[in-house]
Amino acid sequence: MASTLTIVVSTLLFLSLISQGYGQPCYLKDLSVQQSPTGAKINGKPEWVVTVTNKCVCVQANVMLNCKGFQTEEKIDPSILKVSGNECLLNFGNAITNNPVTFKYASNNRFPLNPVSSEIACS
Secondary structure, eight states: HHHHHHHHHHHHHHHHHHTTTTTTOOOGGGGGEEEEEEEEEEETTTEEEEEEOOSSSSEEEEEEOOOOOOOSSSSOOOEEEEEEEEEEEGGGOOOOOOOOOEEEOSSSOOOOOOOEHHHOOOO
């Protein structure tokens, strides 16, 4: 009887952890980068709004985006996007949870700001 109870309790604990997302691994691909034109023009160039969303229950910190050749006519707060060579640090390295990070830039074309690295931490 005691071993059956132990198995039941262990199974319930395992299922509880999975339902909270702790059994679910997170990956860089769980970061979604969506861009769309705002309709505004900055120095004659179209403005784009970028929204980066973490689709995993675990946080992702020190998110780096591909910024090779990135140029903008619009000033971006470096605490949101800090350009450093071919990569950009998002959100000052702070964790991205279920609250998306948003910023705008102005360029003739949409720039592929795809994630290149992050640090994933699950509690």
